[in-house]
Amino acid sequence: MSQQGENSYSEPERRAQERLQSIDTLKAPIIQMGRDMGYEVIENHDLGAGPVHITWVFKPGSESLPDMRLGFICLTEFSNSSINEGVARAMLNLIDKLVFVVPTETMTKEIKDAIESMPDSSILQLRKYVTVLTPSTLVSKQGIRGARERESSETGGEVI
């Protein structure tokens, strides 16, 4: 019965289904991690420019300071048009930093290269706005201190 149901999908429909499924798989750990870290987590944040899959809203704790929004867009396959679209959606939805979440390390490299290969004359320096990673990298890097943080603790500095 279920097999019949599966067969009734046309090829593009089946591909779209698979894509949605893999996006859900990529999203799940990010939602969980955002909640664990105490951020406000918004799924499919959209001000009108199209959905940003996950957004973590960081509130600096003072009314006079604006909220910071970290947006996650999941990409299941590499293409320049999907990068263009993702960056557009994030910027136009007022996301402060964008993270592309991809399923494999190979794809991470492809997207990083595409973003860094922008011409010098471009008004945007996307490498300052976009980070690319896999969910496993995100999880495994939890708890590892950055170089600056290490330095400051070694020199007795205080992280404010």
Next chain:
Amino acid sequence: MAAQNMNLERLIEAGEEKGFEVEQNAEYGAGPVDVVWNINVHRALPNVKFGFIVLGGEEEQQGGSKDTDDNQLSLRKIEEATFRGIRSGLDKVYLVTENEEMAKSVSGKIEWLASHGSLIRLDAISLGLYPDQQESSVIIPSQKRVPEGEKIRKEKEREREEKFDRYNRPQGERRDKESEEEKMERELKFDENSRPKGQKKALGD
């Protein structure tokens, strides 16, 4: 496809007529740009790049219907094309559509996207155009376009509010502000006009 070719030829001719260096199907690493005009403003200054991207009606990725059927191109397509141009290092990205209605719709959507207050002002970079366009493609807000009309409308609104205020005040309030003379005149009129017809005539005689 034929419509797209026609658009491109007109754009290429127009650029060459103006003496610009014209590139066709340029690829700078972010996807194809149909036509690029390299404008040499001055020897001392870098070239200014105008890019033209033809927006097609087919929804290639999702196998959906044509979104040109109702002269509306999707936001997704507009965003993608504009950022393709920005990532390609273009100074201006013009989105070329089949007809005037679609061009206006694209410009309107760009304005709308820009109105959210993003870091990047999309309307300062991108605009919708159609091949036969002769007049300015910049959308002028109605306040600037018809300032007189706006004034008239507000004047009428004020007048209407004044009238409303005059005739719809609660009765008690109106009486308080009435002078003795006005009160007498009002009562006299009321007396004259409220009597049955026959009686009035009789009094008049």
